[in-house]
Amino acid sequence: MNIADFLITYVSFSHDELNDILSHFEKEQVQKNKLLVKQGQVCRTLYFVEKGIGRSYYLKEDGKEITQWFFGEDVFMASADSFFNQSPSDYYVEILEESVLYCISYEKMELLLAKYHQMEKFARLLVTQMLTKVVQKLNAIQFQTAKERYDYMTSEFPNISHRVALGHIASYLGMTQETLSRVRKE
Amino acid sequence: MNIADFLITYVSFSHDELNDILSHFEKEQVQKNKLLVKQGQVCRTLYFVEKGIGRSYYLKEDGKEITQWFFGEDVFMASADSFFNQSPSDYYVEILEESVLYCISYEKMELLLAKYHQMEKFARLLVTQMLTKVVQKLNAIQFQTAKERYDYMTSEFPNISHRVALGHIASYLGMTQETLSRVRKE
């Protein structure tokens, strides 16, 4: 899906509005393993993933990487808190496959949010949806067995669970790699 | 804090706008143990807690209540997903102490969101903040010991952790009552 189609599934924009909004985004091709945001940095850009996969992760005290979220096709990606508050990010944002992204700076996004009431509504709906998904993950993580959590993963991210490293998924689900490996072979 | 003060800490409203917005809310006094929303029902009202405490919870298959969130003074309370999408709620919303609430119906809220660009912005910021808090809880729950989770609780809800039943807190933190009891006495 392209970004225009994505926008209009949430709210309606006039033809001119839509063109104006789209003109603020830039297309970018990004290579595997590229870090878009580092922990401690302010996330200055919001990305729409047209093709590819990204993830956000943080480092535990012992240095282990904990995957916080996966971003597949047709989602907006950023260190959300850092972007919207322009505060230091708690997360790294990394590209896991060669990807096609549409990028918009914080300043341009603020401008669009202020210019178009509908854009503000779009942003609200988008954040609401993210909230729903995080709550779903929380419920899955909090009271389910390793097996059930893996099932949640495969249903929530059907296109992603076979494309990324086992260790990334394990930390996303709050279990060790070894446990996930054992779960996977039933 | 009253609701007007709360609103203007997020965005600026003109005097007239603010009065119009406030006129859409109704004050309500609610008794302990009152259920405001039931699982399966559509949540038709958004509440601002001026005084008191509420919680949302759901029932696991085995019938156990799992507290999903606590709502203390100066926060908006609802079954968020159900309210914003007008879909059946996954949660009960219950009042835990005699409380003073300001209430607004979905229809009136939609009207305000459509009428005032700033109201839409307010809603976005509010949801963004909720997202941040849910993510924080997720990180706390996912990789921390029972003791650390309890510390998260007391720092996140300092005014609440001594006012509600142990069992409610335990299920909120994803542990049994017995474990929390043992954790509490160090």
Place this chain on the structure above:
DNA sequence: CCTACTTTTTGATATAGGTCAAAAGGAAGT
């Protein structure tokens, strides 16, 4: 103050999943 009911604490035992270590399997470059 007594009774009934609810919540919290304490104790004993069981278990899912963690940790540590090493082997096996894959992918990439020369």
Place this chain on the structure above:
DNA sequence: ACTTCCTTTTGACCTATATCAAAAAGTAGG
């Protein structure tokens, strides 16, 4: 095809927390 590096699997053992059960402490109404 060989080497190096990284990821996944397998095995043995261990620990934090769950479960079950019962005692103790708190709370509310008569």
